[in-house]
Amino acid sequence: MENIVSLKDIVVTFDDEQILNHINLDIRDKEFVTLLGPSGCGKTTTLRIIGGFLEPDSGLVTFEGKKINGLPPYKRNVNTVFQRYALFPHLNVYENIAFGLRVKKLPEQEIRKRVGEMLELVNLRGFEKRNITRLSGGQQQRVAIARALVNRPKVLLLDEPLGALDLKLRKEMQIELKRIQQSLEITFIYVTHDQEEALTMSDTVVVMNHGNIQQIGSPVDIYNEPENAFVADFIGESNILPGIMLKDYLVGISGCEFECVDKGFGNDTPVDVVIRPEDITLTNPEDAKLTGVVNSVTFKGVHYEMVVETYDFQWLIQSTRAAEEGAVVGITFGPDDIHIMHKMKG
Amino acid sequence: MKKLSKLYLGLMLLFLYLPILVLIVFSFNDSKSRSVFTGFTFEWYEKLFRNELIMTSLANTLIVAVVASLIATVLGTLAVIGISKMRKGPKAAVMQVTNIPIINPEIVTGVSMMLLFVFFAARMNLEFGFVTLIIAHITFDVPYVVLNVMPKYRQIDANMYEAAQDLGCGPVRAFFKVILPEIMPGIISGFLMAFTFSLDDFVVSYFTSGSTAQTLPITIYAMTRRKVSPEINALSTIIFVCVLVVLVLKNVIERRADKKRGVVR
Amino acid sequence: MKQKLLSAPYLVWMAVFVIVPLVMVAYFAFFDSDGNFTLQYVADVAQYSNIFVRSVWLAAIATVICLVLAYPLAYFLSKMDTKIQGTMVMIVILPMWMNFLLRTYAWMTLLGNEGIINTLLGYIGLGPFKMLNTQGAVVLGMVYDYIPYMILPIYTVMAKIDKSVLEAANDLGCNGVKTLFKVVLPLSLPGVMSGITMVFVPAISTFIISRMLGGGSNLLIGDLIEMQFLGNSYNPNLGASISLVLMVIILLIMTLMNQFDVDDDRVLM
Numbered sequence: 001m002e003n004i005v006s007l008k009d010i011v012v013t014f015d016d017e018q019i020l021n022h023i024n025l026d027i028r029d030k031e032f033v034t035l036l037g038p039s040g041c042g043k044t045t046t047l048r049i050i051g052g053f054l055e056p057d058s059g060l061v062t063f064e065g066k067k068i069n070g071l072p073p074y075k076r077n078v079n080t081v082f083q084r085y086a087l088f089p090h091l092n093v094y095e096n097i098a099f100g101l102r103v104k105k106l107p108e109q110e111i112r113k114r115v116g117e118m119l120e121l122v123n124l125r126g127f128e129k130r131n132i133t134r135l136s137g138g139q140q141q142r143v144a145i146a147r148a149l150v151n152r153p154k155v156l157l158l159d160e161p162l163g164a165l166d167l168k169l170r171k172e173m174q175i176e177l178k179r180i181q182q183s184l185e186i187t188f189i190y191v192t193h194d195q196e197e198a199l200t201m202s203d204t205v206v207v208m209n210h211g212n213i214q215q216i217g218s219p220v221d222i223y224n225e226p227e228n229a230f231v232a233d234f235i236g237e238s239n240i241l242p243g244i245m246l247k248d249y250l251v252g253i254s255g256c257e258f259e260c261v262d263k264g265f266g267n268d269t270p271v272d273v274v275i276r277p278e279d280i281t282l283t284n285p286e287d288a289k290l291t292g293v294v295n296s297v298t299f300k301g302v303h304y305e306m307v308v309e310t311y312d313f314q315w316l317i318q319s320t321r322a323a324e325e326g327a328v329v330g331i332t333f334g335p336d337d338i339h340i341m342h343k344m345k346g
Numbered sequence: 347m348k349k350l351s352k353l354y355l356g357l358m359l360l361f362l363y364l365p366i367l368v369l370i371v372f373s374f375n376d377s378k379s380r381s382v383f384t385g386f387t388f389e390w391y392e393k394l395f396r397n398e399l400i401m402t403s404l405a406n407t408l409i410v411a412v413v414a415s416l417i418a419t420v421l422g423t424l425a426v427i428g429i430s431k432m433r434k435g436p437k438a439a440v441m442q443v444t445n446i447p448i449i450n451p452e453i454v455t456g457v458s459m460m461l462l463f464v465f466f467a468a469r470m471n472l473e474f475g476f477v478t479l480i481i482a483h484i485t486f487d488v489p490y491v492v493l494n495v496m497p498k499y500r501q502i503d504a505n506m507y508e509a510a511q512d513l514g515c516g517p518v519r520a521f522f523k524v525i526l527p528e529i530m531p532g533i534i535s536g537f538l539m540a541f542t543f544s545l546d547d548f549v550v551s552y553f554t555s556g557s558t559a560q561t562l563p564i565t566i567y568a569m570t571r572r573k574v575s576p577e578i579n580a581l582s583t584i585i586f587v588c589v590l591v592v593l594v595l596k597n598v599i600e601r602r603a604d605k606k607r608g609v610v611r
Numbered sequence: 612m613k614q615k616l617l618s619a620p621y622l623v624w625m626a627v628f629v630i631v632p633l634v635m636v637a638y639f640a641f642f643d644s645d646g647n648f649t650l651q652y653v654a655d656v657a658q659y660s661n662i663f664v665r666s667v668w669l670a671a672i673a674t675v676i677c678l679v680l681a682y683p684l685a686y687f688l689s690k691m692d693t694k695i696q697g698t699m700v701m702i703v704i705l706p707m708w709m710n711f712l713l714r715t716y717a718w719m720t721l722l723g724n725e726g727i728i729n730t731l732l733g734y735i736g737l738g739p740f741k742m743l744n745t746q747g748a749v750v751l752g753m754v755y756d757y758i759p760y761m762i763l764p765i766y767t768v769m770a771k772i773d774k775s776v777l778e779a780a781n782d783l784g785c786n787g788v789k790t791l792f793k794v795v796l797p798l799s800l801p802g803v804m805s806g807i808t809m810v811f812v813p814a815i816s817t818f819i820i821s822r823m824l825g826g827g828s829n830l831l832i833g834d835l836i837e838m839q840f841l842g843n844s845y846n847p848n849l850g851a852s853i854s855l856v857l858m859v860i861i862l863l864i865m866t867l868m869n870q871f872d873v874d875d876d877r878v879l880m
Binding site: 548 | 730
């Protein structure tokens with residue numbers, strides 16, 4: 001697969017604040033790529049650079065190998081689904097979708113055919129004449145997607161498109177979007193702050209924070225092998241605690257030594273240790289190196305969520321079996337469950 | 347409580363309308379008496395329409411109001427787009443200046459512009475007349491356009507303009523296809539407001555018109571200074587009926603539009 | 612960047628036709644025709660202090676009467692059935708759209724010695740009373756002409772008050788009257804403030820009402836200014852300094868009013 005969009009050494013500053021800090025990103029053709037990060041991390045800015053709404057202060061943007069810096073949005077073969085849809089309230093559903101085709105002055109017949117296809121694709125047949133202000137949030141969302149896709153872009157940019165929908169609808173639309181992307185075989189670049197959404201839909205996830213890319217990888221890689229504490233913390237819930245890498249395959253946590261599978265950090269190096277709550281097993285105190293008191297137990301449906309307090313840390317633990325509040329328990333985990341990461345910069 | 351409020355409302359309406367009703371009734375009186383109705387006549391209406399001064403000043407008023415409010419609408423709408431792109435400080439300063447003609451007493455606006463025009467008249471070939479009058483009207487009209495268009499422009503989803511560009515429109519085309527239809531209600535109400543203020547203005551016109559371009563309010567003022575003439579009553583009646591018709595129409599149209607939109611939004 | 616330029620014509624226009632004229636007013640107030648700085652014109656304003664006092668006094672009375680009359684009216688309007696509320700407001704405001712010269716003229720014919728009021732009173736053996744060309748007539752004219760400017764802002768603010776806020780007040784033990792004083796009144800203050808401004812400013816600077824209803828003896832600031840520019844006593848320097856003093860008075864009173872003003876956040880509720 002070849003790269004359809006490439007960003008090289010992109011820098012953006014607003015009012016002396018670095019929004020994007022020398023970003024490098026290659027996006028392969030026909031992939032579903034998600035830019036994931038908290039608000040203000042630069043993900044939307046990255047999207048706007050690809051869309052042509054923002055010029056980077058420096059750096060190179062290429063599309064199919066050709067430089068597109070300075071090319072206005074209306075000359076790029078890229079379309080956008082905006083955050084709050086940005087539908088045109090003065091036009092009905094049909095005219096909203098037909099907008100881009102009319103601008104290109106396509107023959108009426110062609111417009112009718114392509115708009116029809118799109119209405120089919122997003123399940124909005126029969127809504128042609130509807131005023132867009134009288135559509136539900138989900139329906140508006142579908143119009144916004146159809147309006148962008150009808151132009152047959154090579155790349156579709158989506159800026160938190162599901163943010164305004166309720167949970168159930170969001171889940172449905174996630175599946176729907178994935179289906180559309182696969183059936184059209186085009187590239188989707190999707191911006192979200194919802195890690196679950198990112199893991200569900202993407203082929204590749206790009207985790208961003210403070211204008212830097214933290215990690216690029218498949219959802220499985222990102223979840224299982226977070227490269228640093230930020231990624232670990234942002235993707236799912238985690239216990240992140242300070243540790244010391246004593247030597248290869250041996251780490252010190254809370255004064256105890258644990259075997260692990262990581263190496264190459266050097267000897268006696270301070271590191272961040274990540275342990276997922278679901279990877280921890282509670283045992284009798286005498287069977288474990290770490291012991292603590294159960295602080296709280298909350299039923300979460302599939303599992304119980306417990307907070308266990310040791311002398312220097314509060315552990316978040318998920319288990320299908322509940323411990324009793326106030327009980328003294330042991331905390332155990334295997335070498336595979338320990339993820340060692342470099343201390344975060346800054 | 348309910349009864350009391352109805353009674354109060356009735357009394358206030360009486361206070362507001364009685365003087366106008368008296369004017370209307372006596373516009374049909376066949377004597378010049380202002381207190382005794384002696385007989386019915388259309389005489390004053392006939393005289394009114396034959397009064398050349400009134401008819402020319404009516405025409406002047408319409409010309410000035412149309413020209414001034416049109417120019418003000420264009421000027422003000424463009425201004426809103428530019429102002430919205432300004433930084434906070436300059437924007438606040440511009441809005442302060444925008445408010446000056448609205449807050450300042452009309453007489454000060456009129457007098458200050460008169461001073462300016464006198465200054466130019468002495469140095470350039472400027473005469474008090476249509477030009478000065480229209481400039482003055484644009485000046486007090488344009489803030490109303492700005493204040494009407496501004497909120498509509500602000501309401502627009504910031505992405506709307508980008509969406510149009512994304513779908514292939516150049517910047518100018520995107521403005522006409524997407525932004526303009528959205529701010530149109532603001533532009534129209536701004537224009538109408540400017541137009542009514544222009545039609546109605548007396549004070550500023552009084553100081554900036556000169557003798558060649560008298561507007562209807564100025565003529566009315568002159569008439570009230572001279573001996574009483576029931577022609578004014580006839581004129582008042584016609585104006586009242588016009589205002590009534592326009593407002594009722596406006597109300598009906600707005601209701602229809604609301605119904606059509608289903609008051610969703 | 613390019614879009615900012617669109618406001619350039621407007622900025623130039625406002626600079627030339629709003630700022631420059633006001634600067635000229637200030638210039639004329641402080642410099643004589645030879646361009647020498649002088650405080651003489653400003654000092655001359657002092658000899659008209661009785662007119663200033665009268666103007667402030669009459670405008671203040673008119674404003675208070677407007678407020679007293681308009682507040683209950685606005686309240687009743689805002690309480691009305693929503694179906695007829697819009698129409699009712701339109702009916703109340705409609706006279707505002709009639710030229711104020713004609714509205715003032717209407718009172719001229721009503722109040723005159725041979726006017727309809729004195730004639731009717733004459734039938735029951737009273738009068739005739741001198742009503743036209745009195746200060747009372749001037750105040751009446753101000754109230755009649757400007758009361759819509761008081762009703763409208765107060766009504767607008769009241770109509771915006773969330774019904775649930777009133778229900779909450781009832782829920783917390785306020786009866787109708789208590790709700791009015793503890794909730795509606797404070798929430799409607801911004802409307803009252805702009806109403807006061809919108810009535811007081813035209814009232815203090817009018818010269819039409821005083822001339823038509825006050826005769827020659829009840830001059831106001833507006834008359835004074837008008838006389839310096841278009842009247843027999845042509846003296847733009849004096850006129851400019853009177854205008855300047857008028858603006859300062861209005862500014863002072865506005866600032867004073869703002870001291871009572873509640874913070875804007877409350878309007879947003």
